[in-house]
Amino acid sequence: MFVAKVTGSVVASTKVDSMVGHKLLIVEPYRIDPSDRKRLVTTGRTFVAVDTIGSGEGEYVLIVQGSSARLTPETKTLPIDAVIIGIVDTVQLDGGTVFNRKDAS
Amino acid sequence: MFVAKVTGSVVASTKVDSMVGHKLLIVEPYRIDPSDRKRLVTTGRTFVAVDTIGSGEGEYVLIVQGSSARLTPETKTLPIDAVIIGIVDTVQLDGGTVFNRKDAS
Amino acid sequence: MFVAKVTGSVVASTKVDSMVGHKLLIVEPYRIDPSDRKRLVTTGRTFVAVDTIGSGEGEYVLIVQGSSARLTPETKTLPIDAVIIGIVDTVQLDGGTVFNRKDAS
Amino acid sequence: MFVAKVTGSVVASTKVDSMVGHKLLIVEPYRIDPSDRKRLVTTGRTFVAVDTIGSGEGEYVLIVQGSSARLTPETKTLPIDAVIIGIVDTVQLDGGTVFNRKDAS
C-alpha cells in the first residue's frame, strides 16, 4: 500500500456497466522527503482509485493496488486495480510526526 | 487505474486463438503536469490495451491493469493485462478542470 | 500488454519440471519514440517470455504480463509471468504507420 | 520480495471494516549500495505494509507484495498488497556480511 493525496476526480459517462455509480478519484502517491525526512512529498505520479469510504479532495489516504483492490465488499466484482482503504490520520516517522490530518487544511 | 490517451492501434494476425476479434489499442498514460498542475501530460510510456466500449483514437480513457483486466464480461478468459473501462469526460484537479472531452479535438 | 522485439533466447537445463520443453525468448519492450513519434524505440529493458505461437528472433510481438500469462491453453499451470500472445503485423500511430512487419528485416 | 527498513507507522481511523486492528507500518525498500557493495542503502521509495509478526521501528524486514500478501493466516481476506513475512537477521553478499541485526541499533 502507499499513502496518497486525493487531488481530484474523473467523470466517465461511457464505461463498463459494473462501474456505474462508483466514485473515481485522482490520487497522487506521496513518499518521505528524501532531503530532510520531515514531511511527505509527492512522487509526481498520478493514479485513479475507487473510493468506498467517503474520502474527499485534500485528504491523505491509503491505497491498495492489484487484485487486492477487489477484496472489499463494494469492489468484489469490479474491473479495478486500485482502491482507497483508509483515510490517514497520522504518519509517524523516525519517532516524530510527519503528517497529521488536523494540521492539513 | 490511470488516464491514458488512445493514439493508435496494433494488428497481429498470428495470435493466441482467444484473442481473435479483439481490438488492440495503443495507449499512452498521462499524468498531471508537475510544472503548473493545469493540464495532463504524457508520461512517455506506451502500452497496448483491449477495448470493449468503442474507444477511438484521440480519446482519453481509463485503463485497468493486471488480473482485474479480466473482470469485464468480454475479457473474462482472455490472456490480457490491460483493458479500457471508461472514456473520460472530465478530469477535475485542485478544484478546477484540467481535461474536458468537449475541448479536446 | 506491450510491444517488444524478440532479440534472443535463454537455455536453462536445470529448471522446475513443468518448464521443460517451453521456449524462453529474450524480449525488449519498445515504446513510441518521444522525439518524433515516427517509430518504435527500445526502452532499454530486458525480459524473458515464453513463446507458444512460433515467434522468431527479430520479430515484434505482443507480451502479456502477470497472472494473465497463464490464460493460454499451453501455459495454464506454468510458473511464468510473461507470454507472447501475438506477432505484430502493424502499429498505427497518430493516423500513420510506425511499424510494418513487411518493412522489418 | 525485498528487504526494507521499518521507519514509522500510519494511523487511519476511518477505514474498510476488515482492516480494523491491523498494524500499518511505513517501510522503505533497501538495495545493495551500488558504489561499494558493502552495505544496504535506501531506494528512496516509501511503502505501507501490514505487520503480523511483531516487527518494530528500526528493524529490517522482508516484504512480500501483490496477491501473495494474502497468503498468511492473518491476512487471507484483507484488501492489502504488502505484508511483512520475516525480520531480517543477516544479509550475506559476495561472501561477506552486509547486514547483521546485532550491529544495527
Next chain:
Amino acid sequence: MFVAKVTGSVVASTKVDSMVGHKLLIVEPYRIDPSDRKRLVTTGRTFVAVDTIGSGEGEYVLIVQGSSARLTPETKTLPIDAVIIGIVDTVQLDGGTVFNRKDAS
C-alpha cells in the same frame, strides 16, 4: 521473467510459519548492456527470491514474479512473490552468445 545473478542470501529467524525451511537468496536483475549489447549488466536493483532448485551464489538464474511464483510444487501455499525457476546455461542475443555458464566463474 528476468535473468538475475544470485549474489547472496538472507537469514530471518522470526518469520511467518510457512516460510520456515525455505532458502532466501539475494538476486540482482541483469539486462542487456545498452552500450554494446555484448554482455549482461546489472540493473542496480536488489530482490529476494525463494530457491527450490539448488541455485548457488554466482549463478545466473531465471526469476518469476507475482502470483505465478506460487505455481511450483514447493511454493504453492507460500506468501512469496518471486521464485527461481531455472539456472541459466546460455543467453543468445542478436545471433551471438552474451552469457555462457561455462565461462562464468
